[in-house]
Amino acid sequence: MFSSEAKKRISLVLKRYPIKSSALLPLLNLAQEEEGFVSEDSMREIAKLLDLTPPKVYEVATFYTMLNLKPIGRFHLQVCKSLMCALVGSETLLKWIDQELGIKPGETTQDNMFTLNTVECLASCGTAPMMKVNNDYFEHLTHEKVCQLFEDLRTTGKCSLATGPFRWPDPGMLR
Amino acid sequence: MAAFEKILLKNMDMPDYSGSLKDYERAGGYRAIQNALGKTKPGDLIDIVKRSGLRGRGGAGFPTGVKWGFIPQDHPGPKYLCCNADESEPGTFKDRQLIERDPHQILEGIILACYAIGARTSYIYIRGEFALGAEILEKALDEAYKVGYLGTNILGAGFDLDVYVHRGAGAYICGEETALLESLEGKRGKPRTKPPFPAIAGLYGKPTVINNVETLANIPHIVNRGPEWFMSIGSPPKSPGTRVFSLSGHIARPGNYEVPMGITIREMLEDFGGGMSDGKQLKAIIPGGASASFLTSEHLDVKLDFEGIASAGSMLGSGAITFMNEGTCMVWAAERLLEFFHHESCGKCTPCREGSMWLLQILHRMEAGHGKHEDLDLLLKLCGNIAGQTVCAFGDAEIAPIVSTLQHFRHEYEAHIRDGCCPYRTEQAELVSTGSSQRH
Ligand SMILES: Cc1cc2nc3c(=O)[nH]c(=O)nc-3n(C[C@H](O)[C@H](O)[C@H](O)COP(=O)(O)O)c2cc1C
Ligand code: SF4
Numbered sequence: 372m373f374s375s376e377a378k379k380r381i382s383l384v385l386k387r388y389p390i391k392s393s394a395l396l397p398l399l400n401l402a403q404e405e406e407g408f409v410s411e412d413s414m415r416e417i418a419k420l421l422d423l424t425p426p427k428v429y430e431v432a433t434f435y436t437m438l439n440l441k442p443i444g445r446f447h448l449q450v451c452k453s454l455m456c457a458l459v460g461s462e463t464l465l466k467w468i469d470q471e472l473g474i475k476p477g478e479t480t481q482d483n484m485f486t487l488n489t490v491e492c493l494a495s496c497g498t499a500p501m502m503k504v505n506n507d508y509f510e511h512l513t514h515e516k517v518c519q520l521f522e523d524l525r526t527t528g529k530c531s532l533a534t535g536p537f538r539w540p541d542p543g544m545l546r
Numbered sequence: 547m548a549a550f551e552k553i554l555l556k557n558m559d560m561p562d563y564s565g566s567l568k569d570y571e572r573a574g575g576y577r578a579i580q581n582a583l584g585k586t587k588p589g590d591l592i593d594i595v596k597r598s599g600l601r602g603r604g605g606a607g608f609p610t611g612v613k614w615g616f617i618p619q620d621h622p623g624p625k626y627l628c629c630n631a632d633e634s635e636p637g638t639f640k641d642r643q644l645i646e647r648d649p650h651q652i653l654e655g656i657i658l659a660c661y662a663i664g665a666r667t668s669y670i671y672i673r674g675e676f677a678l679g680a681e682i683l684e685k686a687l688d689e690a691y692k693v694g695y696l697g698t699n700i701l702g703a704g705f706d707l708d709v710y711v712h713r714g715a716g717a718y719i720c721g722e723e724t725a726l727l728e729s730l731e732g733k734r735g736k737p738r739t740k741p742p743f744p745a746i747a748g749l750y751g752k753p754t755v756i757n758n759v760e761t762l763a764n765i766p767h768i769v770n771r772g773p774e775w776f777m778s779i780g781s782p783p784k785s786p787g788t789r790v791f792s793l794s795g796h797i798a799r800p801g802n803y804e805v806p807m808g809i810t811i812r813e814m815l816e817d818f819g820g821g822m823s824d825g826k827q828l829k830a831i832i833p834g835g836a837s838a839s840f841l842t843s844e845h846l847d848v849k850l851d852f853e854g855i856a857s858a859g860s861m862l863g864s865g866a867i868t869f870m871n872e873g874t875c876m877v878w879a880a881e882r883l884l885e886f887f888h889h890e891s892c893g894k895c896t897p898c899r900e901g902s903m904w905l906l907q908i909l910h911r912m913e914a915g916h917g918k919h920e921d922l923d924l925l926l927k928l929c930g931n932i933a934g935q936t937v938c939a940f941g942d943a944e945i946a947p948i949v950s951t952l953q954h955f956r957h958e959y960e961a962h963i964r965d966g967c968c969p970y971r972t973e974q975a976e977l978v979s980t981g982s983s984q985r986h
């Protein structure tokens with residue numbers, strides 16, 4: 372299940388805490404990093420590693436929104452829909468995404484490239500409309516930028532429009 | 547307004563400031579630990595923070611030195627400090643900037659706090675979404691270990707400290723201090739009933755202090771420049787110091803602005819936020835993040851400090867200020883916030899878990915034009931049954947948008963009922979499903 376590289380990281384992680392179960396979230400995050408989602412197999416393996424029962428691991432995993440318990444598309448589009456983003460256009464952003472990819476929240480494109488979800492505040496409220504794609508933030512989005520983003524992700528798997536280290540207002544914000 | 551000196555965002559204003567150890571030291575960083583560790587007694591350090599009047603920047607505004615003073619000094623076993631970097635209160639994005647742009651300022655604060663309370667281990671609980679922030683903090687920790695600011699016998703003062711970054715995985719409630727502890731112990735993030743308070747039985751049942759990122763970032767400056775200096779800034783004696791305010795909504799220049807506490811909302815909006823955007827009029831203000839009650843354009847001259855905002859009927863909270871223009875429907879705004887609260891309720895208390903769903907259903911119905919007159923009383927009755935009836939402050943937070951919009955904008959609710967539609971929306975906004983399941 373876990374790669375040997377991951378196993379090395381796990382032994383380091385375990386040293387950080389006086390009790391094993393504290394490593395549960397770090398390991399669930401790691402499992403998702405490796406496979407794109409948290410599989411039942413990895414939950415069983417984590418349970419074994421931490422002397423927990425599999426249901427206990429499952430109970431915790433279902434609490435945290437970021438953990439996907441089913442496989443999703445290669446790029447996870449997470450649009451913030453909380454009030455502050457909604458004031459400045461998160462609904463419009465969802466429309467652009469629908470126009471370009473033909474998906475609504477909860478859906479995945481047929482080629483399995485993109486999964487779209489709406490999420491609650493991502494601490495980007497002053498630089499909205501925004502979305503997170505996998506680990507990267509994309510802020511001050513326009514229809515044009517959204518098109519470029521999808522194009523770049525499709526062709527290179529990366530996009531230079533990703534923002535951070537965060538500072539706003541700051542003219543030099545783009546990475 | 548009069549000129550003032552930034553404290554927390556000052557370093558990052560310097561050209562080419564990268565937040566590296568070298569840059570932080572060049573800006574005078576890590577002087578406070580050089581001067582304090584082994585030279586100032588832990589108890590005296592707590593006293594300095596007490597005298598500075600610093601209050602928590604995470605939401606509740608509790609005096610930091612007093613909180614540290616609750617830790618039993620002679621406790622034999624481990625004690626812990628948790629840095630709360632969960633920043634999830636809608637409207638708030640200041641900690642993200644402090645973390646990504648000046649991580650060592652926070653680390654130095656953590657070292658000083660641990661020294662003061664006698665903690666040998668500290669965890670930075672950072673929201674899972676801040677992947678870049680976690681990476682930056684890890685890198686800063688590596689740098690600090692290398693030069694001996696962390697680890698064993700720091701600066702030869704006989705003080706040992708390990709600091710670890712612990713990533714969450716998407717749950718607003720883990721910002722509540724006891725939910726944070728549960729989450730750190732590998733459980734669902736459900737708040738604990740208090741007492742016992744974390745200072746007595748916190749992480750792993752040991753004495754624990756939980757402090758916000760911005761709170762800790764203030765500590766090195768207080769140690770360097772003295773409590774009297776800090777007490778002279780802002781709005782003393784109850785609200786000394788600056789705040790990094792996060793401005794959002796319908797304004798010309800949203801963003802993070804650090805100002806001395808006590809300036810008015812009007813100054814904040816006009817001198818920093820650039821005024822309302824698109825020439826529209828201001829209608830409503832949320833002065834302290836999603837959990838704070840709405841204020842109106844009549845409150846523009848209210849002072850941005852703990853007492854000022856409280857006496858206007860709201861709270862300073864996390865320092866997030868959202869401005870909404872005349873075109874914003876207040877029923878829709880409350881509905882949007884309730885969607886957040888309903889999604890984020892941890893499910894432990896029935897009034898919060900069930901109440902958030904009922905409140906949301908009524909607001910959905912109202913916004914869709916199917917509201918009834920009885921609904922207004924029903925909303926207030928439900929809110930009354932949640933207030934003060936829950937394990938954590940989330941319960942009081944989730945009713946704030948409804949109670950305050952009903953107080954200031956009742957006519958908008960009535961218009962929805964009378965007209966059978968939302969007067970502000972030409973096309974009814976589709977309700978956005980989250981695409982992810984509830985956590986309860
Ligand atoms: C529902 C809820 C969410 C909270 N979220 C956060 C948060 O994201 N960050 C934070 O620093 N404090 C948050 N708090 C406040 C913490 O419980 C705690 O008071 C704070 O971290 C203490 O630090 P301070 O004294 O330095 O402010 C939250 C409180 C509640 C009730
Ligand atoms: S008030 Fe809500 S969020 Fe807080 S403990 Fe109760 S159910 Fe959980």
Ligand code: FES
Nearest residue numbers: 451456493495496
């Ligand atoms: S409301 Fe969308 S990032 Fe905060």
